Amino acid sequence: MIHVGVNGYGTIGKRVADAVAAQPDMTVSGVAKTRPNYEAEAAVRRGYDLYAAIEDRADAFADAGLEVAGDLDALVEASDIVVDCCPSDIGAKNRPVYEDHDTPAVFQGGEGADVADVSFNARSNFEDARDADYVRVVSCNTTALSRVIAPLEEEYGIEKVRVTLVRRSGDPSETGRGPVNDVLPDPVSIPSHHGPDVNTIFPDVDIDTLALKAPTTLMHTHSLNVTLAAEPDEDAILDLLADESRVFTIPETADIDGAGKLKDYALDAGRPRGDLWENCVWAESVGMEGPDLYLFQNVHQESDVIPENVDAIRAMVTDVDAAESVERTNEALGVGLESLFDVRGDREAVPVDD
Numbered sequence: 001m002i003h004v005g006v007n008g009y010g011t012i013g014k015r016v017a018d019a020v021a022a023q024p025d026m027t028v029s030g031v032a033k034t035r036p037n038y039e040a041e042a043a044v045r046r047g048y049d050l051y052a053a054i055e056d057r058a059d060a061f062a063d064a065g066l067e068v069a070g071d072l073d074a075l076v077e078a079s080d081i082v083v084d085c086c087p088s089d090i091g092a093k094n095r096p097v098y099e100d101h102d103t104p105a106v107f108q109g110g111e112g113a114d115v116a117d118v119s120f121n122a123r124s125n126f127e128d129a130r131d132a133d134y135v136r137v138v139s140c141n142t143t144a145l146s147r148v149i150a151p152l153e154e155e156y157g158i159e160k161v162r163v164t165l166v167r168r169s170g171d172p173s174e175t176g177r178g179p180v181n182d183v184l185p186d187p188v189s190i191p192s193h194h195g196p197d198v199n200t201i202f203p204d205v206d207i208d209t210l211a212l213k214a215p216t217t218l219m220h221t222h223s224l225n226v227t228l229a230a231e232p233d234e235d236a237i238l239d240l241l242a243d244e245s246r247v248f249t250i251p252e253t254a255d256i257d258g259a260g261k262l263k264d265y266a267l268d269a270g271r272p273r274g275d276l277w278e279n280c281v282w283a284e285s286v287g288m289e290g291p292d293l294y295l296f297q298n299v300h301q302e303s304d305v306i307p308e309n310v311d312a313i314r315a316m317v318t319d320v321d322a323a324e325s326v327e328r329t330n331e332a333l334g335v336g337l338e339s340l341f342d343v344r345g346d347r348e349a350v351p352v353d354d
């Protein structure tokens with residue numbers, strides 16, 4: 001059993017803890033918080049040992065009626081591996097604590113790539129994290145791009161990737177973030193950080209990314225144009241994506257037109273927190289113009305990196321291979337949303353001349 005500590009119990013940390021708890025070969029050794037807010041109370045209610053991330057704030061937990069099991073050092077000591085889910089740049093500051101204990105750690109995509117030896121995506125470079133002490137799971141957007149780039153690169157070869165990302169401005173719980181009434185080029189100059197981040201996974205892929213921030217909270221939206229080294233038809237692309245367990249192709253018949261209905265569908269499907277661990281690609285958007293592939297996909301920023309964190313742990317501290325780890329993770333969580341509809345929708349209904 002792998003004892004996993006979670007340092008930073010916010011949007012990502014709470015989901016990582018639940019995903020770890022669901023794995024047959026892992027257990028949560030505890031979660032660390034800086035203060036006794038609603039998330040701390042929920043962590044205790046879920047049965048996780050609570051640790052005070054900042055030692056001199058431990059009394060605040062006791063004052064609020066929450067028992068703490070110790071400080072950050074104690075959590076690291078109790079863990080075989082730590083998943084650091086602290087806000088951007090705090091992970092890098094925590095690394096010396098993990099080093100002092102000789103404890104491997106997984107960092108998140110808000111950290112610079114240099115926080116770890118390896119930037120990780122389970123579909124693309126699982127083996128690079130084998131036995132590594134420090135691994136960074138790339139950000140939600142980079143994870144989603146990697147999941148599409150990997151099969152396209154393997155099957156057809158890629159000449160060039162161009163992506164425009166419309167990013168949600170903040171998570172639903174981030175009530176203080178904006179813009180509230182604007183759409184901002186962010187950054188206004190190209191590239192956004194996503195292209196260079198994809199190159200930490202695929203060093204040779206030629207990619208340009210532009211990003212905007214929109215006043216929404218539910219999901220990011222990507223508009224992709226990939227120039228392939230071959231000219232497959234749309235059905236071949238749909239078949240290729242159908243084989244990817246972490247890509248959900250939205251059938252036309254489902255009448256899902258955006259993030260609102262996607263999240264509603266996830267809740268109807270019984271997903272915890274309405275999470276969508278998979279990329280959500282609109283089948284109707286998959287179009288080929290010569291070697292140019294076009295598609296739209298939505299990315300649930302709060303959850304698509306969660307299965308990747310679980311796989312990173314296995315790559316680092318077990319000898320389980322990529323396929324086995326992904327299958328275990330998927331099965332334990334229920335990743336692999338499959339519609340009962342024919343994914344090709346109307347395409348299939350069009351008579352084909354033999």
Ligand SMILES: NC(=O)C1=CN([C@@H]2O[C@H](COP(=O)(O)OP(=O)(O)OC[C@H]3O[C@@H](n4cnc5c(N)ncnc54)[C@H](OP(=O)(O)O)[C@@H]3O)[C@@H](O)[C@H]2O)C=CC1
Binds near residue numbers: 010037085
């Ligand atoms: N949200 C997203 O869409 C995604 C985020 N990421 C990345 O994941 C990382 C975490 O992001 P996210 O979960 O959104 O952030 P959150 O702010 O939601 O959660 C992080 C939590 O860490 C706690 N914290 C702050 N300082 C410390 C500290 N010194 N020690 C321990 N805990 C601390 C805070 O809670 P408190 O102070 O109450 O204890 C905070 O709630 C970032 O690198 C981010 O870029 C990656 C993919 C998607």
Ligand SMILES: O=C(OP(=O)(O)O)[C@H](O)COP(=O)(O)O
Binds near residue numbers: 139
């Ligand atoms: O990892 C994310 O986005 P990113 O891939 O654009 O860096 C998350 O959505 C966090 O983004 P934020 O920095 O807007 O909170």
